[in-house]
Amino acid sequence: MKTVGIICEYNPFHNGHKFHIQKAKEITGAENVVCVMSGSISQRGEVCVFDKWKRASDAVMNGADLVIELPEYYVLQGADIFSYGAVKLLNELGVVDCICFGSETGDISTLNKIADVSDSDDYNALVRKYMNEGKSYPLSCSLSLKEVCGIELKPNDMLGVSYIRAINKINSDIKPYCIKRELVDHNSDTSSGRFASASYIRNLLYDGKFTEAEKLVPYSIPQGTEVYDEEKMFNIIRYVISGISDEDFVGVRGMEPGLAQRIKNTLETTGSLEAFSEKVVTSRYTLSRIKRLIKCAMLNIDQGAELSYIRLLAFNDKGRALIRSIKEASNLILINKLADCSDDNIMLEWDINATSLSTYCLDNPEEGPDDYKISPVYVK
Incomplete structure (x- = not known):
């Protein structure tokens, strides 16, 4: 059976994510969906509004079959390293045939060509030039692509190009697909019907507007739900x-x-x-x-580290079958419970410490989640 991988943060999971999962299966012909998701801290460097187990189980209840954690070592880096870590992890599972990501253009052929161009010496020289002028790395990349290709890419397309570059870098057989993003732009500060950006929904949650937020997500948010702030x-x-x-x-x-x-x-x-x-x-x-x-x-992330494990967060029956296949196909350690792991894995230690750090965003940190006490969530 064909399996599609989705790289995500689900901060929080919303109706647009549910639609993405449905369309990803439709356009790729995949029967299984594996998500590699940021854990307690997002790629924006912010603690996520809900803990990683809730966000993962929300995904499984709405179309995903298995959610695994992307180590913070990769999450807390720029887009290129974030993408590399996520693609490498999906590739190392040994069961993923393709990935599918949101895109403003919806044109995978163009994005493949841009990925090739962005590995050229001319492009990299332009990026360095713009950065030497004091511009940020993301803006330097955008300006360089516009100068080389005549195309100005928006955030999701830029990230998609990073995914494709990562696939090429590790010489993976994973095939990239994209879905045209419509109705709501990345980081939009407005909603459109049942859809809104994750940042818009986060702001509703921070303001305690749970009734409004509930219209934009496929699950209930009871009054009094504590949001990580x-x-x-x-x-x-x-x-x-x-x-x-x-x-x-x-x-x-x-x-x-x-x-x-x-x-x-x-x-x-x-x-x-x-x-x-x-x-x-x-x-x-x-x-x-x-x-x-x-x-x-x-x-204390001050050194390099090598990916050596797969951390399970949530799964259903199809996900359980995928886990069995992963055990046979992958050389990485499959982590179900931390109690079964050795204590000398620095990358895993950073993930555990990130969860501990996140609890200080709650009113009562001592009541927050504990990696050593929570098992992967089985969704029936």
Whole structure:
């Protein structure tokens, strides 16, 4: 049976994601859906609004068969490394035939060609030129593609190109497909019928507008549901970062000396996450990059690591059959319960610590989830 892979964050899972899963199966002819999903912290460098087990089970209740966790080591990096980690993990499962992602153009042929161009020396030279002018990496990539190809790509297409480049880099047989994104743009601040962007829904949840949010997701959100809110742990962020030596802070993976000092100075002179966010960004350093670096520092991600495991989050009966196939096909360790694992896996340790860190975004951190106590969710 054919299996399609979906790279996702589901922060939170919404009606657009459900539609994506349905269309992915339709256009690829796949009978099985495997999702590789960010865990407790998203690629924006923000703690996700719901814990990873809830988000994974929401996906399985709405069309996915198996959800596995993308290690934070890959999540807390730029789009290229995020994409590489996700594609590599799907490839290592040994059961995934194709991937399907959302796209503003909906033209996989064009995206394949752009992926080839973006590996050229001319393109990379242009990216360096724009970055030397003080522009951010995402903007430099966008401007370079426009100059080389005459096309200005939007966020989902840019990410799709990163997925295709990753497939090419590891010489995988996985075939890419895309679905044209319609009705609502990435990070749109409006809704359209039953559809809205994840960022729009997150803001509704932060504001306690659960009734409005429920119209945009395929599950109920009872009044009083606690949402993970980073503003609650701003003082902890300030405390932890202030206690890290300048040398160690600069040593964080992806950090630059000037940016390290800027982050520290801004944290010292602002009293809220919102104020910090407004003050710290520049044309070169995006807020997402800064938040990722802060989380890397708090988790002590300061070195390289090799992917060695598959972390199960949620599955159904079809997912259980996929797990059996993965056990036969993959060389990676399949993790069901952490109690069965060794304690010397640094990449897994970062994932566990990310979950622990996320609990400080709750009113009562001690009541938050614990990786050692929660098993993968079986959805009947």
